[in-house]
Amino acid sequence: MAAAPKVLIPDKEIDCIGLFCPIPIVKTREAIQRMNVGELIAMLSDDPASDADMRSWCRSTGHDLIEVTREGGVYRFLVRKTR
């Protein structure tokens, strides 16, 4: 029997729906500063630019962008704090 896909449960979730760049990143950054290394944060955003912005922000900060999903125009970014 195939193993069920592993579901990652975030330690924190922030809702940035309706907000635009740079606010989703600013809020993610503020939230992640209060978290411990290794913890997961999920951020929801419907800003069409947030996909490119989050990828770029994770690249420059070194945090792990583990998963990006999109449903009905809403992105869900799952990020692990690395430092």
Add this chain to the structure above:
Amino acid sequence: MERGGAAPDRVYFDYAGFAPVDPRVLAVMRPFLEAGIGNPSAPHSLGSEARESLEAARAKVARLVGGSASGVVFTSGATEANNLAIRGVVLRAPMGARHVISSAVEHISVLNACRDLEKVGAAVTILPVDGEGQVNPDEVRRAIRPETALVSIAAACGEIGTTQPVTDIARITRAAGIPLHVDAVGALGRMPLASNMGFDLMTVSSNDLYGPPGAGALWVRPGVKVAPQILGGGQEGGYRSGTENLPALVGLGVAAELMRAEAAHGEPARLAGLRDRLVEGLLTALPDWRLTGPRSARLPHHVSLVLRGAKADSILLDLDLCGVAASSGSACAQRTGAPSHVLRAIGCAPQEMEGSLCFTLGRWSTTSEVDAVIERLPPIVLRLRSLALPASR
């Protein structure tokens, strides 16, 4: 002329971030704050005085943009004017004709207005730019569709100073019968720019003209249809409700008039001379950096650069400690720590994006201030490079 700007012992090179208000503008504003001449819609004599002053300010802004006074809609600033232009024109267009074209180096108030429209079903084309941040007019031509409602391209990029070929773009939009919105912040009064170049909407910022912050305008060519974005008592011809901020708008009028006079008396050339002196001086005194944006097709008061091996926030802190106020060019990037959308659009290397600096000069900038930066910046950068601190966030 009474000196405005920073204290004499400081170098202020962040005019694009905030321009000191011209003392002559302040002097004209003062009675409007103190004497009850405030509400242009009021029924008493002070109200009619306010109305006359508001219309005089409107005429002055119209003269600066080279358009009719009836087309000037006063706003709270350039961000609101950009929102009114983009949302107003596109949402006024029929449902099946809501396509907007803009570029990857526009101000965030333009890009976010476009993204918001995208969420409600409008189509958005964001044009790429070349390595110096310029939009290719042929790309505009190719992007136009039968359902295009608006093209929005700024006259110049506020972050890297690149000026755009807006007259060539206007020829294309005119031929296609599509309104062209030009965000003129940074460019008005600093480069030849007027509505008769074929622009249909122009964004004006008061503070960009050494006027008070919190005021601006959108000039709309008569006949261009715009849906109001702030609803209420129908001020500003119904296009922008809310009692007008008269003291600030009177200040904007005076600032526009001063800017027009100054442009006719060689101020852009004086600024370009200072800009070139700064670039030349840094080229001699500092290794391993390059201008972002072109050398000549850029705003006359604007120097932006990227350098390797040192981070902008550390450099700016050290510059501040030795009396120089400058910026990294992008308020967004400064808040998020992410590379700016403009630097990404021009293809900057990741190692360069953290070392992005922006010096914007203005009415009270002097040769000795330029020389002070040429003297103070290189040792700061060389010291930070020698420390080679690991990136920390």
